[in-house]
Amino acid sequence: MQHSEVLEGRADDEPTSCDVVIVGAGFAGMYMLHLARRLGLSAVVLEAAYGVGGTWFWNRYPGARCDVESMQYSYSFCEELQQEWHWTERYASQPEILAYANYVAKKFDLLRDIKFNTRVTKAAFQEEDCRWLVSTEAGMRYRAKWCVMATGCLSAAQTPDIRGLDTFKGRIYHTGNWPHEPVSLSDQNVGVIGTGSSGIQVIPELAAQAKHLYVFQRTSNFSIPARNKPMDPEYENSWKTNYAERRKRARSMPAGILCELGDTSALAVSPEQRLNEYERRWAAGGTSFTAAYSDLLRNAEANRTAAEFVREKIRTVVKRPDVADLLAPVDHPIGAKRICADTKYFETFNRENVTLVDIRSNPIHEISPDGITAGSNFHKLDSLVLATGFDAMTGALSKIDIVGREGLTLREKWRDGPNTFLGLMSSGFPNLFIVTGPGSPSVLTNVIVAIEDNVEWIADCIAHLLDVHADYIEATASAEETWMEQVRQAAEGTLYTQAKSWYLGVNIPGKPAVFMPYVGGVPAYQRICEEVAASGYKGFSIGTPTKGLHRREALLA
Ligand SMILES: Cc1cc2nc3c(=O)[nH]c(=O)nc-3n(C[C@H](O)[C@H](O)[C@H](O)COP(=O)(O)OP(=O)(O)OC[C@H]3O[C@@H](n4cnc5c(N)ncnc54)[C@H](O)[C@@H]3O)c2cc1C
Numbered sequence: 001m002q003h004s005e006v007l008e009g010r011a012d013d014e015p016t017s018c019d020v021v022i023v024g025a026g027f028a029g030m031y032m033l034h035l036a037r038r039l040g041l042s043a044v045v046l047e048a049a050y051g052v053g054g055t056w057f058w059n060r061y062p063g064a065r066c067d068v069e070s071m072q073y074s075y076s077f078c079e080e081l082q083q084e085w086h087w088t089e090r091y092a093s094q095p096e097i098l099a100y101a102n103y104v105a106k107k108f109d110l111l112r113d114i115k116f117n118t119r120v121t122k123a124a125f126q127e128e129d130c131r132w133l134v135s136t137e138a139g140m141r142y143r144a145k146w147c148v149m150a151t152g153c154l155s156a157a158q159t160p161d162i163r164g165l166d167t168f169k170g171r172i173y174h175t176g177n178w179p180h181e182p183v184s185l186s187d188q189n190v191g192v193i194g195t196g197s198s199g200i201q202v203i204p205e206l207a208a209q210a211k212h213l214y215v216f217q218r219t220s221n222f223s224i225p226a227r228n229k230p231m232d233p234e235y236e237n238s239w240k241t242n243y244a245e246r247r248k249r250a251r252s253m254p255a256g257i258l259c260e261l262g263d264t265s266a267l268a269v270s271p272e273q274r275l276n277e278y279e280r281r282w283a284a285g286g287t288s289f290t291a292a293y294s295d296l297l298r299n300a301e302a303n304r305t306a307a308e309f310v311r312e313k314i315r316t317v318v319k320r321p322d323v324a325d326l327l328a329p330v331d332h333p334i335g336a337k338r339i340c341a342d343t344k345y346f347e348t349f350n351r352e353n354v355t356l357v358d359i360r361s362n363p364i365h366e367i368s369p370d371g372i373t374a375g376s377n378f379h380k381l382d383s384l385v386l387a388t389g390f391d392a393m394t395g396a397l398s399k400i401d402i403v404g405r406e407g408l409t410l411r412e413k414w415r416d417g418p419n420t421f422l423g424l425m426s427s428g429f430p431n432l433f434i435v436t437g438p439g440s441p442s443v444l445t446n447v448i449v450a451i452e453d454n455v456e457w458i459a460d461c462i463a464h465l466l467d468v469h470a471d472y473i474e475a476t477a478s479a480e481e482t483w484m485e486q487v488r489q490a491a492e493g494t495l496y497t498q499a500k501s502w503y504l505g506v507n508i509p510g511k512p513a514v515f516m517p518y519v520g521g522v523p524a525y526q527r528i529c530e531e532v533a534a535s536g537y538k539g540f541s542i543g544t545p546t547k548g549l550h551r552r553e554a555l556l557a
Pocket of ligand 1: 023024025026027029046047048053054057059065066067068073118119120121150151152154155399400435436446447451
C-alpha cells in the first residue's frame with residue numbers, strides 16, 4: 001500500500017496537510033492513529049495534554065481506579081500486546097492504566113504523530129474541496145480529508161456554579177484535572193463536593209489523610225464493594241490462554257464485559273434464592289452485581305429487591321443510623337445511574353474525622369474565603385475537592401467550534417440534544433467521525449470495547465471510500481432521525497430514564513435532558529453497524545461534493 005505523508009505548511013499561513021486529523025490521544029485516538037497508518041494514510045493526532053492516556057492522564061486523584069476488571073479493560077486488537085502486558089491487580093489503578101497507555105504508544109511508535117499541548121478550538125468543513133480545516137489554540141492549522149473526534153465521553157470536567165467559589169482562599173482541586181505533583185492534605189480540614197463514581201473513590205483516600213473531611217452530598221449513590229486484590233497468577237493465566245475466545249464472549253454481552261449474566265427475572269425466584277444470589281455477588285464484588293437477574297433494569301419491582309438489599313448492607317456497615325439513611329439511595333433505581341465500585345466507601349463514614357453534610361436539605365448557600373456555608377452551618381475548610389463529574393458525551397465536542405456545511409455549527413444543530421447516526425456521524429458534517437459519540441453504547445459498556453468497535457468501523461469506512469474514490473460520506477438526515485428514535489425507544493423501555501443522571505445531561509445547567517447512550521447493548525449495536533457497512537453504507541450519502549447534499553434548513557428541521 002502506498003503511504004501518504006504529513007505535509008507541513010511551508011508558509012506561516014499555510015496549514016499542515018494530512019489525510020486524517022484525530023483530536024484526542026486517549027485509547028480512541030491512539031487506536032485510530034494506528035489503524036489510519038495501517039491504511040497507508042498520513043495522520044496527525046492533536047492532544048491538549050502533554051501525554052497520552054486521556055481519562056487516565058487527567059484523573060490522577062488518589063483512589064482513581066478502573067471498575068472493569070483489568071484483564072478486560074485493555075485493547076484486544078493485538079494478541080502480542082495482551083500476552084505481554086501484566087496487570088498487577090484485579091482492578092487496575094490509574095497509574096497502571098496510564099503506564100499501559102504509554103507502553104502502547106511506544107510499542108506502536110505512535111508518539112511521532114501526536115502533537116501534545118495542542119488544544120483544538122475550531123474545525124470547519126470546506127465545501128469547495130471537501131476538507132476539514134482544524135485550528136488550535138496556539139494558531140496552528142491542519143487540513144485533512146477526514147477528521148475524527150476522539151475527544152472522550154468524560155473529558156470535559158464540570159465545575160459547579162456556586163456563589164463565592166472563586167473567593168475560596170485554600171486550594172481547589174477537581175478530580176478530573178488533578179495536579180501532577182503530589183498533593184498533601186494531612187492536617188487539613190478538607191471539603192469534598194460530589195458523591196458520584198470519582199467521589200466514591202477519592203473519599204476514603206482523603207479521609208485517611210485529612211485532619212477532618214466534610215463530604216457534601218446532594219444525591220447518594222449505589223456502590224458495590226470492588227474487592228480489589230493483587231492479580232491471581234492462575235486467573236491471569238486462564239485469561240491469557242483463552243484471550244481470543246473470552247474477548248469474543250465479552251462482545252456477546254450487553255456491556256461488552258464478560259460476566260455471569262442472570263437470565264431469569266428477579267421475581268421468578270423465591271426471596272431466599274434471591275437473597276443468596278445477591279449475597280454471593282456482593283461477596284464477589286464489582287459492578288456485575290446488577291447482572292444478577294435479567295430484569296433489574298427493566299422492572300421496577302425487580303429492581304427494588306436489589307436496591308433494598310444494597311440499602312440494607314449500607315445500614316449494616318454504617319454505624320450511625322441517621323448517616324446510613326442519608327447514604328442509602330432512595331431516589332433512583334439501582335443501576336439507573338452509573339453504579340460504582342468502591343473500596344471501604346461506606347465504612348469511611350464510621351471514622352471520627354468524617355462528617356457527612358446533607359446538601360439536599362441544607363443546600364450550599366455560598367463559599368467564602370474560609371469555607372462553605374450549607375443551610376445555616378458554616379464549615380471551615382483549608383482545601384476543597386470538587387468531585388463534580390463531567391459534561392458527559394457532548395461536553396468536549398461542544399467546546400470546539402465545529403462548523404459543517406453552509407456554516408451550520410454542531411452546537412446549533414445539537415441545541416435540543418445531540419443527534420447522530422449510530423453515534424458515529426451527524427448529518428451536515430461530512431467526513432467528521434465521532435468515536436463513542438452520543439447514540440452509541442459507549443459509557444454503558446467496557447469503553448475500550450466500544451472504542452475498538454467504533455474505530456475499526458471508521459477505518460473500514462475510510463478504506464471503502466478510498467476503494468470507490470469517494471470524496472465524502474455523510475449521514476442522511478432521515479437515517480439519523482430514525483436512529484435517534486431507536487435510541488430513545490431503547491431507553492424508554494428501561495429504568496435508566498428514572499434517574500437524574502449525567503446519561504441524561506441533567507447535571508449540567510441548561511443542557512437539554514436527552515438520554516444520550518444507546519441502551520440496546522454491544523451485540524445489537526455492533527450488528528447494526530456491520531449491516532450498515534455491508535449494505536454499502538445505507539443511511540449515508542457517499543459521493544462527490546456536488547451531489548446529494550441536503551440543505552441547511554432540512555438539517556435544522
Ligand atoms: C474517573 C473515570 C473512571 C473511568 N472508569 C472507567 C471504567 O472503569 N471502565 C470503563 O469502561 N470506562 C471508564 N471510564 C471512561 C473512560 O473515559 C474510557 O474508558 C476511556 O478511557 C475513554 O477513552 P477516549 O480515548 O475515548 O477518551 P479520553 O480518554 O477522555 O481521551 C480524550 C482525549 O481528548 C483530548 N481532548 C478533548 N478535547 C480536546 C481538544 N479540544 N483539543 C485537543 N485534545 C482534546 C483530552 O485531553 C483527552 O486526552 C472512566 C472515566 C473516568 C473519568
